[in-house]
Amino acid sequence: MGEQRRNLGPFVAEDSFLRHADRNRLFKDGTVSPEVFKLRKNDSTLSFTYQDESLRDETALDQYQLDKELLSGDLPGLCKLTWNDLTVSLDPALPARHDPNSIDEKYGHLHCCTDPPRDDEQCSVMASLADRNGIVREFIAKRKRKDL
Numbered sequence: 001m002g003e004q005r006r007n008l009g010p011f012v013a014e015d016s017f018l019r020h021a022d023r024n025r026l027f028k029d030g031t032v033s034p035e036v037f038k039l040r041k042n043d044s045t046l047s048f049t050y051q052d053e054s055l056r057d058e059t060a061l062d063q064y065q066l067d068k069e070l071l072s073g074d075l076p077g078l079c080k081l082t083w084n085d086l087t088v089s090l091d092p093a094l095p096a097r098h099d100p101n102s103i104d105e106k107y108g109h110l111h112c113c114t115d116p117p118r119d120d121e122q123c124s125v126m127a128s129l130a131d132r133n134g135i136v137r138e139f140i141a142k143r144k145r146k147d148l
Contacts (some may be wrong), residue, residue: 017048021077034123045113073142079130
């Protein structure tokens with residue numbers, strides 16, 4: 001990976017940020033659970049992947065989901081929030097900031113984070129905003145994967 005990667009930002013209203021869901025119940029009946037936006041164990045920030053041009057088409061999103069395979073063999077569900085969602089639609093705003101992850105060689109340069117949501121109500125608002133944007137990829141249990 002000899003290419004030079006630039007810092008992300010400044011972001012604009014339509015920029016999108018992907019969030020993973022590591023359990024099937026977090027995307028129930030086509031809706032995103034507020035739990036998707038709660039901090040995971042040992043995290044101090046909420047992680048996202050900036051959806052740059054390389055992650056905009058369906059094939060790239062399929063590959064991204066495969067690349068993010070969970071230890072169980074399940075594929076995470078993916079939802080997204082826009083910069084506008086994170087800044088204009090939330091009170092207090094949770095603007096994403098570039099936070100490169102050197103462990104992830106393929107997508108780490110796209111890693112961003114926000115401060116944690118203030119409370120359960122803010123998580124619910126975030127879930128509603130993600131619902132409005134549509135689920136990007138459903139969670140796929142290992143036993144239901146067709147690529148194995």
